[in-house]
Amino acid sequence: xxxxxxxxxxxxxxxETSVEDILALLSDQRGIVRANVLFELPNREVSNNDVVVAxxxxxxxxxxxxxxxxxxxxxxxxxxxxxxxxGEQAMxxxxxxxxxxxxxxxxxxxxxxxxxxx
Numbered sequence: 001x002x003x004x005x006x007x008x009x010x011x012x013x014x015x016e017t018s019v020e021d022i023l024a025l026l027s028d029q030r031g032i033v034r035a036n037v038l039f040e041l042p043n044r045e046v047s048n049n050d051v052v053v054a055x056x057x058x059x060x061x062x063x064x065x066x067x068x069x070x071x072x073x074x075x076x077x078x079x080x081x082x083x084x085x086x087g088e089q090a091m092x093x094x095x096x097x098x099x100x101x102x103x104x105x106x107x108x109x110x111x112x113x114x115x116x117x118x
Contacts, residue, residue, distance in 0.1 A: 042115035081110040
């Protein structure tokens, strides 16, 4: 594991890093690292990728899911919005159905704003 947080973030956004490598970082202890994985995924060719969908489902439901990445945006909300941004509409709708009304509104607002640009 890479210890330097900025080095990890740089590797996430480096186009030479595989999707599989950055997905492994969704379980990193550092919230900023997990957030950067979610920021990067919409920039990658990941549509129709069951591994990515499974990783995003895990990120939306794991022990880190309530971690606030920015403002009131939790990892759960951002992971579900990412499903929409990468074109996985069926899974996006399914996951949205598991959310309360406030979460649904927040997620739909995120989707409308589009992915984070870095």
